[in-house]
Amino acid sequence: MGIPYSYSFRNLWTRRLTTLLTASGMGLVVFVFAATLMLAEGLQQTLVATGSPDNVMVLRKSSNSEVQSAVERDQAALIESQPEVAVGPDGKPLLAKELVVLINLKKRAGDKPANVVIRGVSAASLELRPAVHLKEGRMPRPGSVEVIAGESIARRFKGCGLGETLRFGMRDWRVVGVFDAGATGFSSEIWGDSDQMMQAFRRQVYSSVIFRMRNSSQFEPFKARVEGDPRLTVEAKRETRYYLDQSESMARFLRILGMVLTVVFSIGAVIGATITMYAAVANRVGEIGTLRALGFQRVSILTAFIMEALLLGLCGGILGVGAASFMQLITISTMNWASFSELAFSFTLTFGILWKSLVFSVVMGFVGGMLPAVRAARMNIVTALRAG
Amino acid sequence: MAEPSAPIVTIRNLSKSYRRGNQVLPVLSDISFDIARGEFVALMGPSGSGKSTLLNLIAGIDSADRGSIKVGGVEITTLSESELARWRAGNVGFIFQFYNLIPVLTAFENVELPLLLTTLKRRQRRDHVEAVLSVVGLSDRMDHYPSQLSGGQQQRVAIARAIVTDPEILVADEPTGDLDRASAEEILQLMDRLVCEFKKTVIMVTHDPRAAEKAHNVRHLEKGELSEAS
Numbered sequence: 001m002g003i004p005y006s007y008s009f010r011n012l013w014t015r016r017l018t019t020l021l022t023a024s025g026m027g028l029v030v031f032v033f034a035a036t037l038m039l040a041e042g043l044q045q046t047l048v049a050t051g052s053p054d055n056v057m058v059l060r061k062s063s064n065s066e067v068q069s070a071v072e073r074d075q076a077a078l079i080e081s082q083p084e085v086a087v088g089p090d091g092k093p094l095l096a097k098e099l100v101v102l103i104n105l106k107k108r109a110g111d112k113p114a115n116v117v118i119r120g121v122s123a124a125s126l127e128l129r130p131a132v133h134l135k136e137g138r139m140p141r142p143g144s145v146e147v148i149a150g151e152s153i154a155r156r157f158k159g160c161g162l163g164e165t166l167r168f169g170m171r172d173w174r175v176v177g178v179f180d181a182g183a184t185g186f187s188s189e190i191w192g193d194s195d196q197m198m199q200a201f202r203r204q205v206y207s208s209v210i211f212r213m214r215n216s217s218q219f220e221p222f223k224a225r226v227e228g229d230p231r232l233t234v235e236a237k238r239e240t241r242y243y244l245d246q247s248e249s250m251a252r253f254l255r256i257l258g259m260v261l262t263v264v265f266s267i268g269a270v271i272g273a274t275i276t277m278y279a280a281v282a283n284r285v286g287e288i289g290t291l292r293a294l295g296f297q298r299v300s301i302l303t304a305f306i307m308e309a310l311l312l313g314l315c316g317g318i319l320g321v322g323a324a325s326f327m328q329l330i331t332i333s334t335m336n337w338a339s340f341s342e343l344a345f346s347f348t349l350t351f352g353i354l355w356k357s358l359v360f361s362v363v364m365g366f367v368g369g370m371l372p373a374v375r376a377a378r379m380n381i382v383t384a385l386r387a388g
Numbered sequence: 389m390a391e392p393s394a395p396i397v398t399i400r401n402l403s404k405s406y407r408r409g410n411q412v413l414p415v416l417s418d419i420s421f422d423i424a425r426g427e428f429v430a431l432m433g434p435s436g437s438g439k440s441t442l443l444n445l446i447a448g449i450d451s452a453d454r455g456s457i458k459v460g461g462v463e464i465t466t467l468s469e470s471e472l473a474r475w476r477a478g479n480v481g482f483i484f485q486f487y488n489l490i491p492v493l494t495a496f497e498n499v500e501l502p503l504l505l506t507t508l509k510r511r512q513r514r515d516h517v518e519a520v521l522s523v524v525g526l527s528d529r530m531d532h533y534p535s536q537l538s539g540g541q542q543q544r545v546a547i548a549r550a551i552v553t554d555p556e557i558l559v560a561d562e563p564t565g566d567l568d569r570a571s572a573e574e575i576l577q578l579m580d581r582l583v584c585e586f587k588k589t590v591i592m593v594t595h596d597p598r599a600a601e602k603a604h605n606v607r608h609l610e611k612g613e614l615s616e617a618s
Contacts, residue, residue: 004493287488295474
């Protein structure tokens with residue numbers, strides 16, 4: 001058995017102010033690390049939650065998003081006639097032919113303009129998105145110049161609140177309802193009747209066709225068939241896959257940005273930990289000499305000081321993750337680069353981010369504590385006893 | 389006073405020098421002597437005479453330039469560093485001038501430290517620690533930290549730590565050097581008890597003639613050379 005862990009722990013506790021200051025520095029880095037991962041996770045979860053695994057999206061081949069896609073009316077009708085399309089209780093196919101357009105709206109705060117997704121929806125659209133619930137007001141009447149706005153849009157954009165009027169597509173649109181779409185991307189959209197929208201925007205084609213499958217396991221054969229059909233120039237994706245692809249580049253960008261920031265900051269934190277641990281070694285030269293004289297091997301001294309540095313790192317990790325967890329209370333909005341529209345999402349802390357952050361903080365402690373621990377372990381016993 | 393018997397420490401032609409820059413400073417020159425089992429030896433001499441160096445060499449925490457040191461039949465000058473550490477853990481107890489207790493550990497935990505290097509189970513370690521703390525009269529202070537103890541009490545904890553593994557040899561470097569007269573007397577009586585009652589061999593470096601009076605044998609070191617005084 002080596003030197004007890006309580007020795008390392010209590011030494012940190014004895015120097016609690018130094019420990020706290022060093023751990024705070026490391027905590028700050030862990031905070032940046034965790035927060036960027038939480039940001040990427042929040043973005044990804046919001047977009048992935050937007051999709052449903054039973055739903056299939058049909059887009060024009062090679063389009064990366066609904067904004068770039070165009071599905072001809074005859075092709076949409078052909079898809080509607082496929083046997084895989086589920087049928088609702090009213091006997092109508094659970095399929096929506098939707099139009100997605102971007103318009104520019106001013107934010108309530110600061111008057112800054114931003115792109116917002118306008119979705120022309122069909123009767124089945126709401127049923128296909130169980131996460132979407134009308135919160136206030138009512139649904140737009142078919143054939144009317146009415147829209148409903150996602151909660152996040154209603155709150156943050158001018159003219160989007162219940163009872164307000166929006167101008168786009170050469171018409172004035174009355175907001176007759178506000179819907180809650182939970183933590184999905186639909187919260188950042190405005191919905192209206194698709195036929196009215198197509199007329200207003202002078203569109204002849206839909207952006208996408210979304211339908212629920214009778215049997216989810218038939219997706220692969222369906223995909224192979226429609227993508228191989230010479231009458232169709234479309235590709236089919238599960239809705240969840242589509243939104244995951246949408247989030248991928250942005251999430252990757254956030255993660256890389258986070259890594260770069262973290263690596264730069266962590267150099268400072270590691271130097272801080274090294275200085276603290278060197279001071280710890282310098283203050284305990286006599287103890288090191290005593291322990292070695294009593295018969296503890298060099299490796300025991302090395303382990304005790306590395307353990308202390310790991311604990312220091314862990315303290316920093318707990319501080320950092322603790323602070324980062326409060327970020328979950330914040331909802332931010334940013335440009336979704338895949339659709340060039342505004343997307344609101346929250347920082348999301350997962351178990352994976354938690355352990356990655358703690359491992360990262362412990363690694364910082366290890367790197368910072370290694371040199372001082374080696375110095376402690378290499379001390380000559382007699383010199384250490386005299387110095388102490 | 390216990391009667392000295394067969395030597396436990398045999399030193400032959402021991403030399404040690406230190407290097408300061410390009411200068412070589414001889415500390416011990418060709419020293420030979422024996423210490424009998426159960427003997428209480430005091431090493432005296434002026435500062436820089438080499439008495440602490442000699443003590444460190446016998447305790448296996450310093451290495452000789454030349455010569456032989458046999459302790460309990462083991463030639464310790466040929467042992468590797470890790471072998472020496474293992475040997476010290478089982479055969480030598482250390483008593484320092486400034487007690488050298490670990491401030492963040494309680495009296496109990498300080499005494500338990502050397503036992504962590506043995507194969508004893510937790511329960512057995514507890515029994516050993518309680519027994520030695522009782523020997524030094526500190527059973528009621530085992531949960532106290534060093535800062536909550538007086539100098540004399542700290543030194544008694546240090547003595548308990550030195551004897552907890554039941555080593556044959558105790559090396560003490562100025563054990564009363566930091567204590568008032570009353571506490572010093574208590575410590576010397578305790579060390580005398582360790583020799584008489586527990587048959588330990590004690591090698592003590594001291595400047596204090598009153599401390600040296602307790603020893604069976606006082607050896608003087610001067611300029612690295614040894615002479616027997618009594």
